[in-house]
Amino acid sequence: MDERMTKVEQQPNKSSPSADPPLATTAAEFSAERKIAVSCNVGQDAAEATTWRIVGARMRGTAHEVDGKPCQDAIGWTTSESGFLLTVADGAGSALAAAVGSETAVARVLQSYEQLALDMQKQSPVSGEEVVRHLLEKARTAIYEVADKHGKAVSHYSTTLALAVAWHGMLHAAQIGDGIVAVDVEGSVEDAAPPLHGEYANEAVFLTSGITLSEVLVSSYDLTDVRGVALSSDGLYMVATEVARARAPFAPFFEDAFTAVRAGAGCAEVEAFLARVDDRTGDDKSLVLAVHPAGHE
């Protein structure tokens, strides 16, 4: 069997969906998860199948270290017969339970994605765009549930959420918040989901801000045109975007990042980068990347 045809090597989120959703996913579970690089086959059939490599890491911001705040970014990724999912959530610095908010959103997204992927095998197919909207809705519901469970205001769990979903030959991306969503389409880095924010630099929009989900922009790409996709929280915006261009992805950053992952850089290398980079914000940083091995060349 062709090496590239090897099935998923390791899955970061193997637990099957249960009736009781893992709302309070612990930081420890995530730290174990983010160290695992994943390869997965994506394609309608064996002839089309291509192996994607997924890596990611997150790092507590230097300002949060000083304040004694935990890392409020959460990251996750998973794979299925239908494709793969990447997600990054950034809990609001001012929210009391921001880390719970972001981890709840990511846990629910992973769980709901796996459920959808299972359902796909027996039910009528849903489009990738529907998957994205469904995941946003599930994550938002999870935030309301966790707030309700603890008898606290939803704003205590404020978090952003960015998603990239490869689904049956298409890639779909969206975000609610001010993260970075970069896609390499045939060698050109595009802003797949421009950040949403208010007039001021520290004014973010969150999953529970009352955005109408049906109005959230979902970008779609033919997966065969995509060479890489990356999600990041706003902790890297000063170094990985062009601020004067509404924080569009800084192409050289993502070109290099995709090339490095393609050449074998793993989660540990990404984490080491996040630890040493002078981000100029002091905020938590996250980076999750999926690359096509050959860049379709």
Add this chain to the structure above:
Amino acid sequence: MFEPRLNEDNTDPRCACVLLLDTSASMRGVPLTELLAGLRQFAEDVREDTLARKRVEVSIISFGGNVQVVTPFTEAQHFEPPQLAAGGATPLGQAILAGMQELTQQKRAYKSAGVEYFRPWLVLMTDGSPTDDTSQAVSKLRRLEAKKGVVVMPIGVGDKADMQFLSSLSAERSPALMRDVSSFAEFFRWLSASLGSVSVSASSASSDEGLAGVAQVPLPSPSGWMSA
């Protein structure tokens, strides 16, 4: 190896802060000396704050007899305390209008340069009462504040300060009364620390108001200079 090229060309987000300082006749002598010492303290403190020094931009407008922009907007790291002289009446209305104009111009400059910014601050300090018509200035300022266009910080100095007038300047914030002129240094310490907090805040808006939501960044306690 994972070492992507970084964008070195991004400009830090800015926090514009205009200080409207009373330099009327009643500020002659010790009060002015203390005020100038406080400003020197402020210049030193913001310069030491690694983020605030690049992000905070300060403008100073004095009002004593006439209204004068003595320091146009300057990055905190290059801010030099101005020379001020005391004398004349207290044209608070004109000073407020001039302060708002400075902020509006500065915001426009940020927008056209593609520079992100925080909600600007307007700090007003007086030891007396307005001697001009303030009705237009007050209603304009209140409208700007209601649109979340400015953080207004009214400060009375000593027991002659017109606290009733200062109360009319903001719906969000009660005026603070500074015990006496010896508290200028403490006040400016607090101001630089507060601007420092604002300038590191990221994505901290309350979610309740959606796009209109504005960060209420927790500020340090003003107990060092504020009259209880």
